[in-house]
Amino acid sequence: ASSGVLAAAALVWVVVAFVRLLRGGDAAAWIGGLAAALAPILMGLTATLNTTTFEPLAWTTVAYCLARAAILDDRRSLLWAGLAGGLAMEAKYALPLWLFSLAVAMLLFPQRRLFRYRELWFGLAITFIIAIPSVIWQAAHASPFVELVHNAGGKDITASPIAFALNQLLVFNPLFAPIWLAGLIAPFVMRDLRPVRFI
Numbered sequence: 678a679s680s681g682v683l684a685a686a687a688l689v690w691v692v693v694a695f696v697r698l699l700r701g702g703d704a705a706a707w708i709g710g711l712a713a714a715l716a717p718i719l720m721g722l723t724a725t726l727n728t729t730t731f732e733p734l735a736w737t738t739v740a741y742c743l744a745r746a747a748i749l750d751d752r753r754s755l756l757w758a759g760l761a762g763g764l765a766m767e768a769k770y771a772l773p774l775w776l777f778s779l780a781v782a783m784l785l786f787p788q789r790r791l792f793r794y795r796e797l798w799f800g801l802a803i804t805f806i807i808a809i810p811s812v813i814w815q816a817a818h819a820s821p822f823v824e825l826v827h828n829a830g831g832k833d834i835t836a837s838p839i840a841f842a843l844n845q846l847l848v849f850n851p852l853f854a855p856i857w858l859a860g861l862i863a864p865f866v867m868r869d870l871r872p873v874r875f876i
Contacts, residue, residue, distance in 0.1 A: 681723035681730050688723075688734045689713045695741045698748060700869060712856050718848035728769045735765030736775060740876050743779070747788045747872040752796040759800025763807025770822055772804075782875040 692713040696706045713719060722729050742758035745751040765772045783789050791797050815822055836844065846854055864870040 680726050684731050684734050685714065685719065685723040688719065688737060691734065691737050691741055695737065695744065698741065698744055699873065708856060712850075712853045716849045716853060721848075731768055732765060732771070735761050735772065739765075739772075739776075743791070744873050744876060746791055746794070746797075747875075752794050755791070755794060755796040755800040756803060757800075759803030760807070762800070762804035766804060766808035767811050779875065786875040788872060788875050 689710045693706045693710045696709040701709065719733055722733060738761040739758045742754040742761065745754035746758075762772055762776065783791060849857065864874040864876075
């Protein structure tokens, strides 16, 4: 449980840092931090130690580091993104799907320049190197993660898109909906946020 508490606290810290990076003031930082701390799904994921406990923290950290590279040209942050990605791969293997989506999005926006940075490729190498022991363990033990996904029987994808969207609204707290809806729209209407459109 203490690991979950640490993951939850660290997520709030990363969210506040992310808000500051996007030039949010004190009020925005407080709102962002509270949303990360009080969203029911995030509270549930960190209440018990399981394979998804650290996923929100890892994915948010990767996004934050990519944003730092895009906004501040902080290339070292790409190495930190690789570290966060590698640690996430120690527990669960969904991250590559999201990284692929990010890569495609980067190609559609001017931030494709990040592909020219050697730090991005070093960061990916760090992710791969950290993940190797877990992948080897999976291979040596008849791939239990693959078996777990297979036994789930598609239970996570049976809802219609509308039902899924409504469920997301509930699990992230309906009161916070204006925040994440604004977060989806703002990069496409505010000039200062253009660098993070790909995220």
